[in-house]
Amino acid sequence: MYKRFFGIESNPFSGSPDPRFLHMMPHTREALAALEYGITTRKGFIVLTGEVGTGKTTLLRHVLNSFNPELVLTSFVFNPRMDFIDFLEFVLCDFGLSPTARTKSGMLIQLNRWLIERFWHGQTCVVVVDEAQNLSCDLMEEIRLLTNLETSSEKLLQIVISGQPELEEKLKQDDLRQLRQRVALWCRTQALTHQQTVSYIEERLKIAGAVQPVFTEDAATLIHRASAGIPRVINLICEHSMILAYVEELLRIPAALVGAVIQDLDLELTTSPCLSAFDQGDGDPLTHDHSPLSSNINAKRLSTWTEGERRDL
Known part of the structure; x- marks a missing residue:
């Protein structure tokens, strides 16, 4: 459902073991x-x-x-x-x-x-x-x-x-x-390091047809911390994040949105600093709303997402 929005040809983070995406x-x-x-x-x-x-x-x-x-x-x-x-x-x-x-x-x-x-x-x-x-x-x-x-x-x-x-x-x-x-x-097989996680996300998106970065650097860092470098969990977070970004019309996925998804998936971070390091302004971008696939996002959280990252309709 979000492939056209992000300009990709296939699902880059499918849960099925597709050999094309072997990193x-x-x-x-x-x-x-x-x-x-x-x-x-x-x-x-x-x-x-x-x-x-x-x-x-x-x-x-x-x-x-x-x-x-x-x-x-x-x-x-x-x-x-x-x-x-x-x-x-x-x-x-x-x-x-x-x-x-x-x-x-x-x-x-x-x-x-x-x-x-x-x-x-x-x-x-x-x-x-x-x-x-x-x-x-x-x-x-x-x-x-x-x-x-x-x-x-x-x-x-x-x-x-x-x-x-x-x-x-x-x-x-x-x-x-x-x-x-x-x-x-x-x-x-082993879990991925932080840099390997960043490379893993970028490569899968490229194989799927993406020509522009989708996740910010901070977002990728947060994904690594929540997934402990486990590819299956990385895929889960990225998939949910792209769906939510599609709903919110965000072409570039920030850490705040990823943090919301992590909360909804009940995942824990593996290292410090805590999630608040990704807070911006007065709002809490990680407020638990139990709905990563809906557009019912906390207003303060939404205000932290750069308007320039939205698709011009």
């Missing part, structure tokens, strides 16, 4: 290189971890999309709360196969034969398990056994498990030590 930071490049290397060289087992909202799924989709789909075949398991029979059935179906038998042994035989065929055709097969911190220990052990599907020199199935930091703690459990020993590569 390349040093840790992102490192994780990306490790994933690409692990898959192309058939390392067998790779673990990707990171806090909620730091871009793990976006990174995975970017990696998978970078491969030739004729040479790298993928199965993406997004709901790991299942038993091994369901897991095998899902993987087979995701690879485009119809299970010939709904037994563990029958599906394993079918999968193994198919993987051997793909191997001799020069194709690499990858299973990605997202939200892997939710895997049961029993299912993790069963997945580990899939790495036994191999030729004399190559792993037939590449497995990437991705999850929150709890996944690393889970893998430290003694009953999962054999799985831990199978992990060839560990990758991690």
Whole structure:
């Protein structure tokens, strides 16, 4: 609804993991290189971890999309709360196969034969398990056994498990030590620094088609403090801020407006100084009105937004 107003072609802060918007930071490049290397060289087992909202799924989709789909075949398991029979059935179906038998042994035989065929055709097969911190220990052990599907020199199935930091703690459990020993590569995503947050916001807007800055410097600083550098939270704040700016006809989004959105989203700042550092004049730009999408804005707050930043109608 605000795309035309800001002169952009797509939503720059969508909550969906769009690989187009992957922001390349040093840790992102490192994780990306490790994933690409692990898959192309058939390392067998790779673990990707990171806090909620730091871009793990976006990174995975970017990696998978970078491969030739004729040479790298993928199965993406997004709901790991299942038993091994369901897991095998899902993987087979995701690879485009119809299970010939709904037994563990029958599906394993079918999968193994198919993987051997793909191997001799020069194709690499990858299973990605997202939200892997939710895997049961029993299912993790069963997945580990899939790495036994191999030729004399190559792993037939590449497995990437991705999850929150709890996944690393889970893998430290003694009953999962054999799985831990199978992990060839560990990758991690991280929160963004202040400067990285500013760059992240600018780049996403540019990819969406923006030609002018949308957020002021103070607004971007406030976004970083409220989001702790977590991309998903950055997106949430920016999305709500752009909607409110559209309603208020503001082409440049100031810190006062962002502060109002932060209050409405019940987010907390991670560093000092306090929010009052962004106050202007006698008004409180951060008055809680519980309505970031409406135009019912506190009059004093509205007076702090520069009239020159409004679109001339």
